[in-house]
Amino acid sequence: TRVRVPASEHAAALAAAALAEDWRDGRYRQATSAPVQLLVEGLGADEQARIEALGAGLTLARDLVSAPANVLNPATLAREARTLEAHGVDVDVWDGDDIAARGMNLLAAVAAGSATGPRLIRATIPARGEAHTVVALVGKGITFDTGGYSIKPAAGMVNMKSDMGGAAAVLGAVRALAALRDLIPEGVEVRAYVAAAENMVGPDAMRPGDVYRAANGLHVEITNTDAEGRLVLADTLTVACEEGATELVDLATLTGVKVSALGNDIAALFSSDAALTARLKAAAQDAGEHVWELPLHQPYLRTYRKGTVADLKNSDMQPAGASSKAALFLGEFVTRPWAHLDIAGNATREEHATGWGVGTLVEYVLAR
Template identity: 70%
Template sequence: MQLTTVLDTPGLTLTFLKEDQPGLPPQVVRDLKPGRVRLLARGMEGDIAVALPPAHAAEARELGQALVKLATDLEVHSVQVEATEYAAALALSLIVSGHRDARYRSEARPGPSAFSVEGLHGADFARVEALAGGIRFARELVNAPANELNPATLARQARTLEALDADVDVWDSAEIEARGMGLLAAVAAGSVTGPRLIRVTLPARGEVRYVLALVGKGVTFDTGGYSIKPAAGMTTMKGDMGGAAAVLGAMRALAEARNLIPEGVEVRAYVPTAENMVGPNAMRPGDIYRAANGKTVEVVNTDAEGRLILADALTMACDEGATEVVDVATLTGAKVVALGSDVAALYSTSPELAARLKAGAEASGEFMWEMPLHVPYLKAFQKETLADLRNSDMVPAGGSIKAALFLREFVTRPWAHLDIAGNAMEGNHGTGWGVGTLVEYVLGRG
């Protein structure tokens, strides 16, 4: 999938209807709605489609999706679009909608391979390319099956960011245990691969004024452990590292567009990654482990593992001096019940941080809804246990809120949590949800 400035012989050209444009067949323009595309003509030198000019970025994104579908149906390989005020949103939608992950197919999937949007150039062109690269990276991480992507191979994928001058460190089991990250080690104990903590840093230009920490849940496969999931609930669990994919995809995009990051802003990613498996050394219900911040946690439900690995990573991000911390995780089924798969749940201790994340989501065409950190719910994780906390009360009601409150016990800086359960996958395919929001959030932190 390639974005280019000019196509010599596009297979399909999209033009926008002008007011009172004469000469068009009535059946083409009749009831044409915003965000829709209609085929006007087919010819040896290429096909022509028409649409209404997009009135805002959301319409441009919808138009991009419709245009990719038309190009795929027509079996054309290159698409050119007339200039529009919303060229960047349209171009990104074209690339993302046209992405075809054919790594596991014997034949390539059909679809256009090259796009051009007139008037898109310079910094805008570079920004779209960087965002598209980050979203593709995130999607392909989620799409990879668990027999290929485990904590070790996810760390190797993160190391590819070194080619973009990112600093990448990977801690293995020995270092994780030496640093007291007992919760991350416990979740990984049933897997032969063991845990990893991946840290990616984009150093600031000039004197450091802000350190933004992005933390992504990286459970590369989740059986549920001894609190094992039913078979139907396990089929999509290769995607339980969707938060890690979003964070690493955002870091890839930011590394490519580093000159756009405000001066003095350092960005760090922390990805705790593990497989939650059943095995001789796997954690059991009733086990108690010590977290990196010294708090003890009783594991009531081994299938509430994401909050455990995030807790240690959040502690590390805070201890290493983050100005503010944002974590992203496919955390709770309760979030899907509350908000569905299109809208992420946002929790935050900082109204200013929450406002900047909402602005980033709006700019990127992603959706989130702020949920309450209702403190009394935390009592359910503090009673009937010998430890400081338990990781579950086995009661689904309010589950997303209670999980967020659990995480809050491990942060000492302004913090936001994005529960993206349901958002990270559509069917069996990764969406790259969160890359756009995180990139816009960082670029807007002046």
């Protein structure tokens, strides 16, 4: 199939849209559609390179989200991340022993019910020149979520292979940015962190009522094992801050009530920093993605401190304000300017992975 995009001021946007629309996961079907040959007129070399880089990042993210959980688990996700090394990205992977040694007991607890241990993945694009800004992109990488002992109903578990949509977005963004490294402002280092785990039922799985010491020293009581994403992010945000991040953006398919509030097209944006908020809003607009800022209303966090033997509990079991409360929980683990994008519902549309967030993150870094 040939698609001709005539020369116009919209040619770049149309070409990017055509590339995105052409993606289909044909890895598990005998019959696949013919590839699209895109004929774009009037594009400069820089525009073409940018579109191709974004297309590669989107393809990686969508392939990861679409992969079934018997194919993609924390170990194989780490292996996929290693492929970024061929594009000049420095990739480090920590296994369960390394994670325990770093005091990341929340990440370890989430993974404890699975036969596949957790992985912490760090993918770095070094700065050109001396680094003065370290941008940390943090992705939730729950490769399958049963809910644990707070188990999901069958219908709610069907699409839980996509609970690593945040991880896919940050890795896809790194893939694109690696190809565009000459456009990243001088002195800006990009680090992607992925907290990878399966939330399963098993003899060693965490239970409601268990208490764990987080990497930053806070103790967290588990009231809901299905509120696991905030646990793996908490430890990872702590480590990113400890390793020198100057600002952080995390992406996570975190709360179902976000979908009730904003639907599947719009991500919820929470942020501790007004300038960071403005940059992310502008980046999303440039990428053709949609975000809506929601409040970090501090009084809501009180319910996470009441009725617990620990510093915090991971859920108050109430749907009202749950997205804000989850974001506030994460805020207890950051010490730098930080933004949280709740992308529940955004990572897939019908049966197809979207790659949501790749474009926003790329635009955000390039404008830094």
